[in-house]
Amino acid sequence: MGATNTENFTDKQNAIAILAKALGHPARVAIIDYLLKTDTCICGDIVNELPLAQPTVSQHLKELKNAGIIKGSIEGNAICYCIDEKALEKLQAYFVGISSKLNAKKSNCC
Amino acid sequence: MGATNTENFTDKQNAIAILAKALGHPARVAIIDYLLKTDTCICGDIVNELPLAQPTVSQHLKELKNAGIIKGSIEGNAICYCIDEKALEKLQAYFVGISSKLNAKKSNCC
DNA sequence: TTATTATATTGCAATATTACGATAAAGATA
DNA sequence: TATCTTTATCGTAATATTGCAATATAATAA
Numbered sequence: 001m002g003a004t005n006t007e008n009f010t011d012k013q014n015a016i017a018i019l020a021k022a023l024g025h026p027a028r029v030a031i032i033d034y035l036l037k038t039d040t041c042i043c044g045d046i047v048n049e050l051p052l053a054q055p056t057v058s059q060h061l062k063e064l065k066n067a068g069i070i071k072g073s074i075e076g077n078a079i080c081y082c083i084d085e086k087a088l089e090k091l092q093a094y095f096v097g098i099s100s101k102l103n104a105k106k107s108n109c110c
Numbered sequence: 111m112g113a114t115n116t117e118n119f120t121d122k123q124n125a126i127a128i129l130a131k132a133l134g135h136p137a138r139v140a141i142i143d144y145l146l147k148t149d150t151c152i153c154g155d156i157v158n159e160l161p162l163a164q165p166t167v168s169q170h171l172k173e174l175k176n177a178g179i180i181k182g183s184i185e186g187n188a189i190c191y192c193i194d195e196k197a198l199e200k201l202q203a204y205f206v207g208i209s210s211k212l213n214a215k216k217s218n219c220c
Numbered sequence: 221t222t223a224t225t226a227t228a229t230t231g232c233a234a235t236a237t238t239a240c241g242a243t244a245a246a247g248a249t250a
Numbered sequence: 251t252a253t254c255t256t257t258a259t260c261g262t263a264a265t266a267t268t269g270c271a272a273t274a275t276a277a278t279a280a
Contacts, residue, residue: 003265004238008161009136013143021134025268026119026127033123036211044226051118056269058228063267077226077277085212092205099202101146102195113235114268135238154256166239168258173237187247187256222280229274237266244259250252 019091022067027052027060035070035083044078129201132177137162137170145180145193154188 006014023029027050034049047057061081064070069088072081116124133139137160144159157167171191174180179198182191 004135005161006136009140013136013139016139017134017136020130020132020139022130024127024131024134025114026116026123027268029123029126029130030119032208036208047227051115052268053270054227055229055271059268062228074277079227083208083212085209088205088208088212092202092209095198095202095205098142098146098193098198099195102193102198137238157257162238163240164257165241165259169238172258184247189257224277224279226277227275230272232270233268235266235268238264240262242260245257247254247256249254 015090016094018067019069019087022064022069025060027057028064031057031060031064032069032083035081046081125200126204128177129179129197132174132179135170137167138174141167141170141174142179142193145191156191 009017023032030050031046034046046061047054050057052060061070061072065072065081067087068084070081071084072079074080119127133142140160141156144156156171157164160167162170171180171182175182177197178194180191181194182189184190
């Protein structure tokens, strides 16, 4: 064991979990923060922004990319990393949906 | 190594990461789904809903509780687990904020 | 061609997560 | 009291994650 039992959950549950997991590390949240802050997105300097070694940053970028949260396109020597809006819209929709469901019940709860 | 380097990130980044990480497993997403679906929240039957053994479910509930996403109150023999609205509102606000920032830039990006 | 620069990959050690059987703890019921 | 029900904890095995030094790769610059 140690591997997540994905088979027995719905596609939607797995999809949300993959996105959430990708944001489940402060370095990856910091990367998103940085991508939002900068106007251009030639992002070679993410490494300089983060308190982590270059290979570690590269690994975090890879995880964000695998989850579909960012995408990278080669820009000559460097790589231009950008937020993939679709993924974040999916997350936004998910949490907005939850909030409205919670407002609908309005605490008949603990 | 193996431990996350939390010290060098902002409180906000760590806070979001903790919440996101807690939702980074399909079982925990499924638990939230179930808590939203049921009107009452006497939730002893979460175990029956999930394709996991009881100790595993208990562990996932504990992680959601530690992250502040759910709270549990003793209800006689059983325990009433409920969503903690504050945590989910924080997540919702975070993603709504991101989406509006993304709309403001409107793809001068890859 | 030979640097130089930017990013990725490999290999590895430390730690965390996932999952479950066995068992404990605590209230409810007979 | 004895038993049942519900949930938590312990112990443990399998796997994943985190982080970095060393190295590889690939484009650019000299």
